[in-house]
């Protein structure tokens with residue numbers, strides 16, 4: 001369960017403070033939550049607050065009773081975060097090494113760690129790419145690998161910030177299928193209204209506030225009415 005209690009973000013700026021997200025109160029218990037809205041409306045900030053990448057400057061954010069400010073390290077272990085551009089998180093030379101890096105706390109022994117990483121790759125259909133350089137992967141394969149590396153640590157909640165934006169229709173659907181099949185609670189920021197429509201609850205963010213919160217069909221029509 002994710003709880004925002006009057007949680008907001010104000011960023012200092014030379015031209016004066018910028019309200020990035022107005023104080024927001026919400027309880028998210030659904031398994032599949034989408035966040036939609038215009039560019040620059042505050043969606044990424046909302047998503048990043050859930051795993052402490054951005055801290056609220058007012059109010060509180062609790063994830064399964066962990067406070068993102070007070071229990072920062074525990075929250076980051078509990079909440080996996082996938083970025084839009086997988087290049088932002090694929091840091092090791094080969095595919096298997098990248099997943100193994102995520103598992104460094106789970107398996108101290110290098111051989112065990114590599115074997116566990118290989119099992120993760122097999123689970124995500126990437127097993128044959130284990131020794132490939134991450135730079136040689138297609139966009140879809142990179143996004144899948146980024147997701148696999150995050151899920152390897154078995155977080156309880158997954159936050160994905162526009163995970164299908166750089167992908168073609170086929171790969172978008174594949175990533176969408178994967179997200180929908182996960183056991184974890186998933187919060188996905190997306191411009192992909194087809195993906196949003198598959199979620200249980202959709203938040204529409206506009207001008208730094210949640211302006212609609214409801215079923216996918218109603219939320220998408222509210223979003224369309226704003227454009």
Ligand SMILES: Nc1ncnc2c1ncn2[C@@H]1O[C@H](COP(=O)(O)OP(=O)(O)OP(=O)(O)O)[C@@H](O)[C@H]1O
Pocket residue numbers: 011012013018019020037038039040041042043044045046
């Ligand atoms: N640290 C900061 N300092 C100043 N302004 C910021 C800061 N962080 C975010 N902003 C501004 O707040 C607004 C919301 O940013 P955010 O990245 O959350 O939007 P978004 O809805 O995810 O946009 P997009 O769809 O383009 O990714 C933007 O106008 C952004 O420039």
